[in-house]
Amino acid sequence: MAWSLGPIYNAAMLIRKAPDIRYSEVTPKSLYLRRREFIQGATGAAAAAAAALLPSRASGQGGLPKLPNVRKSAYSTTETPNDYDDITSYNNFYEFGSEKDEPQFFARRFVTRPWTVRVEGLVTWQGMYDIDSFIKPHALEERIYRLRCVEGWSMVVPWVGFPLANLIKRLEPLPSARFVEFVTLYDPSQMPGQKVPILQYPYVEGLRMDEAMNPLTILAVGLYGEVLPNQNGAPIRLVVPWKYGFKSIKSIVRIRFRDTQPRTTWAIDAPNEYGFYANVNPNVDHPRWSQATERRLGEFRRRRTEMYNGYGEHVAHLYTGMDLRKNF
Amino acid sequence: MSLLVVLKRVIFAAALLPAAALVYSAFTGGLGANPIDYITDTTGLTALSLLLITLAVTPLRRMTAWNELIRLRRMLGLFAFLYACLHLLTWVVIDWFFDFWAMGADVVERPFITVGMATFLLLLPLAVTSSAAMIRRLGRRWQQLHRLVYVAAITAVVHFWWVVKADFRQPRLFALALSVLLGFRAWWTWRTRASSRS
Ligand code: HEM
Numbered sequence: 037m038a039w040s041l042g043p044i045y046n047a048a049m050l051i052r053k054a055p056d057i058r059y060s061e062v063t064p065k066s067l068y069l070r071r072r073e074f075i076q077g078a079t080g081a082a083a084a085a086a087a088a089l090l091p092s093r094a095s096g097q098g099g100l101p102k103l104p105n106v107r108k109s110a111y112s113t114t115e116t117p118n119d120y121d122d123i124t125s126y127n128n129f130y131e132f133g134s135e136k137d138e139p140q141f142f143a144r145r146f147v148t149r150p151w152t153v154r155v156e157g158l159v160t161w162q163g164m165y166d167i168d169s170f171i172k173p174h175a176l177e178e179r180i181y182r183l184r185c186v187e188g189w190s191m192v193v194p195w196v197g198f199p200l201a202n203l204i205k206r207l208e209p210l211p212s213a214r215f216v217e218f219v220t221l222y223d224p225s226q227m228p229g230q231k232v233p234i235l236q237y238p239y240v241e242g243l244r245m246d247e248a249m250n251p252l253t254i255l256a257v258g259l260y261g262e263v264l265p266n267q268n269g270a271p272i273r274l275v276v277p278w279k280y281g282f283k284s285i286k287s288i289v290r291i292r293f294r295d296t297q298p299r300t301t302w303a304i305d306a307p308n309e310y311g312f313y314a315n316v317n318p319n320v321d322h323p324r325w326s327q328a329t330e331r332r333l334g335e336f337r338r339r340r341t342e343m344y345n346g347y348g349e350h351v352a353h354l355y356t357g358m359d360l361r362k363n364f
Numbered sequence: 365m366s367l368l369v370v371l372k373r374v375i376f377a378a379a380l381l382p383a384a385a386l387v388y389s390a391f392t393g394g395l396g397a398n399p400i401d402y403i404t405d406t407t408g409l410t411a412l413s414l415l416l417i418t419l420a421v422t423p424l425r426r427m428t429a430w431n432e433l434i435r436l437r438r439m440l441g442l443f444a445f446l447y448a449c450l451h452l453l454t455w456v457v458i459d460w461f462f463d464f465w466a467m468g469a470d471v472v473e474r475p476f477i478t479v480g481m482a483t484f485l486l487l488l489p490l491a492v493t494s495s496a497a498m499i500r501r502l503g504r505r506w507q508q509l510h511r512l513v514y515v516a517a518i519t520a521v522v523h524f525w526w527v528v529k530a531d532f533r534q535p536r537l538f539a540l541a542l543s544v545l546l547g548f549r550a551w552w553t554w555r556t557r558a559s560s561r562s
Contacts, residue, residue, distance in 0.1 A: 118397075126397035134531035137396055187529070189398060234531045305530055324526060325474055329466075333397050337461060 098124065100262040103176055103196050111252060111350075112180035118191040120260050122333050127267045128185065129286055130235055131220065131227035139267035142228055148271040148287075157217075157292040160208035167271050171257055173206065174198035178261070179254055179275070184316045184345045186280035190330045195275050196258030201249045209245070213293035217242040218274055221289045235301055241274065241285035242298035242312070244354075252277055252350050255288075278347040280314045311364040315355065316345035320364050368432045375436060379443040382410040383450070403454050408527075409534075411447035412520050415487075416541050418444055419517060423548045438494050441513070445491040448484055476526035479519050486516035514549075517542055 098120055117123075125140050132139035132146075151167040176196050184190045204216070222238035224230040230237045247253065256275045257264055264270040269286025276283050282302050292298075302310035309323055318328045318341040329338040344351050355363075386406055389395045395402045418440040425433040460467050470477045490510055493499075499506050521542050525535045 122397035130530070136398070189401070232531075232533075234533075321473075324476055326470065331398070331400065336458075338459075 098260065098262050098265055100265060102262055103258045106176045106178050106196050106258070106261060109177040109179050112178065112194075113182060113192060113346075115180070115182070115192045117180055117194045117260075118333055123191060123193055123259065124265050124267060126191075126333065128187075128281065129229075129267055129269070131229040131237070131239065131287075132267060133229050134232075134234060143266035146226055146266040146270070146287075148266065151271050151289075153272070153288060154290045155207055155292075156290065157294050158210040158213035159293040160210065161206070171198075171272070174202055176258065177254075179256075179277075181252075181275060181277040182345050183275075183277065183281055183284075184330055184341065186282055186310065186314070186322065186327075188325060188327070188330050190332050190341075190345075192332075194260050195254065195256040196261060196264075197254040197256035197275065199251055200253045200255050200274070201251060203255065204248060207291075207293075209293045212295050214245050215242055215294045215297055216245065216248045217290075217292040217294055217298035218285045218288050219290035219292070220285055221287050236304055237301075238289075239285060239301045240298060241283055241300050243274075243276065243283075244297075246354055247276070247351075250351060250354065252347060278316055278344040278351045280316060282310065283314050313355075313360075313363045315351075315360065315364075316341060317343060317360055317364070319343075320361055368435060372436060372439065376439065379414065379440070382406060382447070400454065400458050404451060404459065407447050407451035407454060408524070411444050411451055412524060412538060414440055414444035414447060415513075415517055415520060416538065416545065419513065419542075419545045423545060423552075426552065442491060442494060445487050448487055452484055476523055479523040479526065483516050483519040483523055486512050486519065490516075514546060517545075 126136045127139040128136060129139040129143065132142040149167070152164045153167060153170050154164050156162050176198060178194055178196050180192060180194045182190060183193050200216075218241045220237075220239040221227070222230065243253070254275050256269070256273050257271060259265060259268055264273065269284075272288050273286040274284045274288065283300075297312060300310075300312055302314075303312055316327075321327050327341055330341045331338050342348075386395075386403060389402075390399070418437060421433055421437040421440065425431060456462065456467065460470075471481050472478070490513055493502060493506065493509060502509065521535065521539050524538060525532070528535055
């Protein structure tokens with residue numbers, strides 16, 4: 037976070053191409069006030085409590101096209117979503133830089149149209165799909181979900197998307213398909229982070245078929261009622277709210293149905309630290325840090341992390357009888 | 365004004381810059397979406413950088429034979445300690461808000477916190493004994509005590525290494541710089557021993 041190249045790059049871009057800046061050039065007043073509250077909070081408990089009680093912060097205005105006919109969903113949390121600015125400036129998207137403030141700059145010119153998604157493996161309707169025709173048959177819903185990062189912070193994000201289950205039914209997997217694998221675009225000319233040997237690219241994630249079919253699992257194409265910003269995984273990404281954020285793979289170009297468990301990027305990088313399941317679990321610590329608490333961005337005090345990120349009633353049954361310490 | 369005095373003032377001002385930048389950012393919304401993480405990382409990185417710069421003074425002095433350089437060392441070391449204190453305070457006050465139970469658990473269970481704490485405890489006696497009066501009082505033992513700074517620099521780099529998830533470019537750079545600084549000392553000791561024998 038500190039000492040990243042993002043701000044330098046941004047300054048250079050400001051000089052080169054001033055009219056291109058759409059958002060984050062102006063800090064909204066509410067945000068400014070909240071930060072002031074944060075500073076004061078640092079000096080006393082009373083102010084800290086006041087900071088936590090501050091009212092919700094405005095709607096997101098990214099200036100991106102609005103998505104039409106978005107329905108509300110009963111699966112949404114009633115918690116207050118984080119600011120649009122926070123959600124779009126604090127991103128773990130290593131393809132666009134390993135510091136959280138880098139993707140917002142390095143993803144600016146990322147080309148998301150035309151975009152094709154390849155469907156392959158143990159599935160009836162294999163093929164190359166244009167992104168718009170891929171999304172079109174699905175009614176869009178707003179899903180306001182908690183997002184818990186494996187690093188110990190969390191946000192509340194108003195995604196727009198559709199249940200992955202609906203897509204899977206449409207594609208008609210074969211009975212032998214037990215897992216779904218997702219792959220992010222590999223294009224170092226657009227994704228500067230892929231030139232740096234930090235992770236093995238392209239990024240790969242996966243779900244067991246029953247996890248993929250769970251009604252909570254969505255493919256997101258929007259944020260705050262608008263088209264998904266590049267740094268958040270445009271044009272299409274996975275969102276699995278009861279798992280650590282790294283499972284929710286971004287900028288998907290390939291969906292493959294398989295009979296064996298996919299090898300996923302972070303589990304390849306550090307198999308003792310990141311597992312295939314990666315369910316949010318306050319009782320199983322990361323080898324280097326505790327997962328018992330988290331910091332909700334915008335809040336002063338840490339809060340307790342909930343089992344399955346608070347989505348246990350919908351997903352706990354998927355894991356009955358499994359040793360969650362082994363299958364972390 | 366001698367060159368050294370000018371240098372000293374410039375370094376003094378430069379060493380205050382990261383703290384000033386943090387305060388400025390705090391009031392202008394520049395700390396980002398996760399201000400606590402931002403402050404922790406900035407103070408930690410500054411402390412470590414200053415620690416390594418402090419360790420560079422002696423090699424520089426030997427190479428340039430500009431002996432007065434030694435008079436910059438204490439100030440640099442104390443600035444490193446100042447940022448280590450800010451880093452620790454961020455953790456105690458803002459991150460955990462005096463939740464000593466949770467912090468205790470962290471120190472015991474999280475190797476990277478354990479090593480960070482060890483680094484701080486190694487630096488503490490060095491800062492306390494940095495005054496001229498203390499140097500006089502401790503005599504030879506002052507030198508021996510202050511060799512702890514080598515251990516502290518190593519544990520600080522280990523602490524940084526263990527914080528990082530996957531992108532090891534920065535910790536690798538610091539580890540390399542530290543190896544050069546310690547390597548220089550090993551080589552120097554070996555050379556002076558060899559020449560005193562002959
Ligand atoms: C007193 C005990 C210490 C504690 C409890 C502590 C704790 C921490 C924590 C919580 C982080 C942030 C981890 C994250 O971003 O997730 C961190 C990072 C760091 N600390 Fe410490 N620390 C201590 C002492 C020190 C000392 C003495 C130094 C240097 C001389 C130091 C240098 C660093 C560095 C370089 C980072 C990484 C910053 C980055 O990620 O960019 N720490 N420390």
